[in-house]
Amino acid sequence: MSREEAAKGDLAAASAAFFCYILANSIAYSIFGRLLGEGAAAQMLSAVAAMGAAFLVLGRDGSLPVMPKNALQPAAACLLMLALLAPVQLLNRAALWLLGVLGISSPAASLALPGDAMGVALVATKSVLLPAILEELLFRGVLLGRLRRHGRGFAAVASALFFTLLHSSLAGLPGIFLLAVVFALVDMRCGSLLPSMLMHGLNNLLAILFANLPGGAAEAAGFAALPLSAAAVLALLALRPRLNKLPAPPEKGEGLSPALIFKSLPAMTFAVFAGILILRLCTLEVQP
Numbered sequence: 001m002s003r004e005e006a007a008k009g010d011l012a013a014a015s016a017a018f019f020c021y022i023l024a025n026s027i028a029y030s031i032f033g034r035l036l037g038e039g040a041a042a043q044m045l046s047a048v049a050a051m052g053a054a055f056l057v058l059g060r061d062g063s064l065p066v067m068p069k070n071a072l073q074p075a076a077a078c079l080l081m082l083a084l085l086a087p088v089q090l091l092n093r094a095a096l097w098l099l100g101v102l103g104i105s106s107p108a109a110s111l112a113l114p115g116d117a118m119g120v121a122l123v124a125t126k127s128v129l130l131p132a133i134l135e136e137l138l139f140r141g142v143l144l145g146r147l148r149r150h151g152r153g154f155a156a157v158a159s160a161l162f163f164t165l166l167h168s169s170l171a172g173l174p175g176i177f178l179l180a181v182v183f184a185l186v187d188m189r190c191g192s193l194l195p196s197m198l199m200h201g202l203n204n205l206l207a208i209l210f211a212n213l214p215g216g217a218a219e220a221a222g223f224a225a226l227p228l229s230a231a232a233v234l235a236l237l238a239l240r241p242r243l244n245k246l247p248a249p250p251e252k253g254e255g256l257s258p259a260l261i262f263k264s265l266p267a268m269t270f271a272v273f274a275g276i277l278i279l280r281l282c283t284l285e286v287q288p
Helices: 003-036 040-058 072-083 085-101 117-150 152-165 173-190 194-211 215-244 258-263 265-282
Strands: none
Touching: 003 040, 003 117, 003 152, 040 117, 072 085, 072 173, 072 194, 072 215, 085 173, 085 215, 117 152, 117 173, 117 194, 152 173, 152 258, 173 194
């Protein structure tokens, strides 16, 4: 089997795992929604069940360990996330403007915090802690682990495409794709999943905090992203000599061009349309 054929086979397996994740999440939510009612608890249990289904399809072959070998790498990853705030915000604003020109609406997801402490804890668990752990285990663990034998660039772009398809906000897709590529590259450079878990959790936490600021304060926080990103870049530059001394994990295989991903259209198309269909089904109200 040629390298290209092997890569297409792994893309097909990754597509099957992605499809099973969405299908299992939909089925589990319909069950837990009836038992527990619609809400954070049902969503969290459904995500855990879906993660198990993806593991059954692909296993953990090639997955990176969670813990890094150096404590400096997670700290640098958090700084990198702060450095990406301004570019991601710029991409999202550009996408929102383009959608407006085309007459396409892109409603933002509700990130409002409830008034009680238990509700805040549930939102934090559902929107910050759980995605940072489970989504990273799936996309930068299972899927990236299967694909990184074909090169870091190939694996980063492919896993980022699957991760982006999981999100429904059109205006946020460019920023999400950029973050997903960076998450994958950082994990492969560090040889562990903890950096992207911290980056993912920090990104979601900041999104919730910004969304719950009063109108004027929220706008000011948006403008504050630029100096905050600049400060983080300066801090990373100061850490760069120490980071460069850390050994990088070896490549698992000879790198393939990410362009090969788009030559495997049958598997990718199947995953995209099946995923969109099931996500639409997930938006239907659960009948008691």
